[in-house]
Structures are given as C-alpha cells and as structure tokens.
Amino acid sequence: MRPSLSSLASHAHRLARVLSELERERRRSHWLVGRAAEIECFLGDLANDMGRRRLGAPGAARALAEYLDAVHRGAHTHLRGLYLPCCSEATTSPP
Numbered sequence: 801m802r803p804s805l806s807s808l809a810s811h812a813h814r815l816a817r818v819l820s821e822l823e824r825e826r827r828r829s830h831w832l833v834g835r836a837a838e839i840e841c842f843l844g845d846l847a848n849d850m851g852r853r854r855l856g857a858p859g860a861a862r863a864l865a866e867y868l869d870a871v872h873r874g875a876h877t878h879l880r881g882l883y884l885p886c887c888s889e890a891t892t893s894p895p
Contacts, residue, residue, distance in 0.1 A: 805861040812839050812868060814886035819875070822882075831878035835871070842867055 803811075820836035846864060849855040855863070875884060 803861070803865065805857050805864065808861055808864045808868065809843060811886060812843055812864060815868065815871065815884065816840055818884050818886045822879075829878040831874060839871065 816836040816839040819832055819839070823832040823834075823836065842864075846855065846860045850857070850860055872884070872887075875882070
C-alpha cells in the first residue's frame with residue numbers, strides 16, 4: 801500500500817524534529833545545518849502549490865516521497881548510517 805500524503809507529511813515532521821535535535825547536539829556533520837528548516841520549507845511549498853491548485857494530492861505525495869528518499873539517502877551518507885527514529889511509522893517509497 802502506498803503511503804498517504806498525510807502519513808508522508810507526518811514522517812517529514814518527525815524527520816525534521818530528529819534532524820533538529822541532532823543539529824542542536826552538534827552531531828557528526830555540517831550536512832545537518834538547516835536541514836530541518838529545509839524540510840519544513842519543502843512542506844510549506846507543497847501546501848502552497850496545492851492551495852493554488854498547481855499540484856494535486858497524488859502529485860504532492862509523489863514529490864514528498866521522492867524528497868524524503870533523497871533526504872534519507874543524504875543522512876545515510878553524511879551521518880554514516882546513524883539510525884533515524886522518524887522511520888518507525890512510515891515508509892518513503894514513492895507512490
């Protein structure tokens with residue numbers, strides 16, 4: 801089953817919270833600096849595009865899933881495989 805836009809958005813918020821905590825702890829990588837804010841901005845841009853009817857829910861879900869996959873790949877690379885607890889409730893497989 802493909803994840804809903806709502807579950808993907810929840811996952812994005814959890815991911816932003818985890819990365820923000822890691823950034824505050826000054827953990828491991830400069831890659832973390834501003835990453836949580838970037839995620840929140842991406843979510844805001846999606847909401848704006850949907851509100852202006854530039855993007856429907858399926859397209860927004862697909863874009864968010866692809867973005868989350870990219871952020872997770874970056875985290876894996878730059879944080880050297882550090883477990884991110886944001887993933888316990890959602891998948892980021894594109895719809």
